[in-house]
Amino acid sequence: MTTLSTHVLDTASGRPATGMAVSLWSGETLLFQGAADADGRCPALREMVLPAGTYRLDFGVAAYFRATGAEIAEPPFLDVVPIVFGLGAEGHYHVPLLVAPYGYSTYRGS
Numbered sequence: 001m002t003t004l005s006t007h008v009l010d011t012a013s014g015r016p017a018t019g020m021a022v023s024l025w026s027g028e029t030l031l032f033q034g035a036a037d038a039d040g041r042c043p044a045l046r047e048m049v050l051p052a053g054t055y056r057l058d059f060g061v062a063a064y065f066r067a068t069g070a071e072i073a074e075p076p077f078l079d080v081v082p083i084v085f086g087l088g089a090e091g092h093y094h095v096p097l098l099v100a101p102y103g104y105s106t107y108r109g110s
Helices: 061-068
Strands: 002-005 008-010 021-026 029-035 053-060 080-087 091-094 097-100 103-106
Touching: 053 061, 053 097, 061 080, 080 097
Parallel strands: 002 091, 008 097
Antiparallel strands: 021 029, 021 053, 053 080, 097 103
């Protein structure tokens, strides 16, 4: 079995993306729905044990930036950022998101 974590950083402000909505999906099944904490993490997500497979993390980018008062386009250039990834049979996977209103980056962290 595998565990998963994420860390969301607002690169426009240089701070954690506190309050950004995060959801985890397996196909059409919602497995987790929450928000990034003051450190930009979702501790409850890490407590889940997941089988190997393909998953999707959705990040509510536009709603987060609107809530911070940032000026974003209407419609927003980035609304929801989906990251589709595969988990192996065992171990821990970390999927961070570095995000600004007009761009983002991710990678497999440790």
